[in-house]
Amino acid sequence: MIGEAEWQVHAELVGQVMLAWSRNTHQLLRVFTHITGLGSPMAETLFFSYASDSGQRKVLLGLAEAMKLAPGPTDELKKIFKRLEKVAGARNVAAHTPFGLTLFDLETGAWAPKVVPALGRHVDKRREADVVRQLRKADAELSSIYDALEHWLMHTQYPERLWGRGKTFVGGVSALGVPQPVEQTSKTDVTELDD
Numbered sequence: 001m002i003g004e005a006e007w008q009v010h011a012e013l014v015g016q017v018m019l020a021w022s023r024n025t026h027q028l029l030r031v032f033t034h035i036t037g038l039g040s041p042m043a044e045t046l047f048f049s050y051a052s053d054s055g056q057r058k059v060l061l062g063l064a065e066a067m068k069l070a071p072g073p074t075d076e077l078k079k080i081f082k083r084l085e086k087v088a089g090a091r092n093v094a095a096h097t098p099f100g101l102t103l104f105d106l107e108t109g110a111w112a113p114k115v116v117p118a119l120g121r122h123v124d125k126r127r128e129a130d131v132v133r134q135l136r137k138a139d140a141e142l143s144s145i146y147d148a149l150e151h152w153l154m155h156t157q158y159p160e161r162l163w164g165r166g167k168t169f170v171g172g173v174s175a176l177g178v179p180q181p182v183e184q185t186s187k188t189d190v191t192e193l194d195d
Helices: 004-036 042-047 053-066 071-096 131-155
Strands: 099-105 110-117 167-173 179-183
Touching: 004 042, 004 053, 004 071, 004 099, 004 110, 004 131, 053 071, 071 131
Parallel strands: none
Antiparallel strands: 099 110, 167 179
């Protein structure tokens, strides 16, 4: 079929961008777990209850402040989130732009199959003139953001849990995956939880 190879290359590029975005969404879930201390399935239930990616990021920043995360890690998260916001437009181009196949390349004047956006840039201001370059750049940036979030997770101290003040966690979790606190009056007075 005419243009099949071009469609395949285009689909791979779109897929790379979408998978890179999804990997970062998972990293944000890990940040949520890091800040809150919540595990599965409660963390996923709460984190993914926000309908938009930007809503999830706003909640994470709010939690970082509520949990009194140190200013350095909070500022680093803000920088990473600004980078995600900048690349979100290219991700949306990959996810939502209808593409078609042309047999004549207006840019080069050559007769050859080429995948092109079906709508002009006047309809979608997020799309750059060279959409292939835009998506490749987005894929590279999303990979870099993933690494930045991994670095943040590895180097950011867990905040003091609001429910942990004056209590210690001695093994065990509730049915919802939340650590079970046990009152502690001295370092030697710790009651063990049954499994």
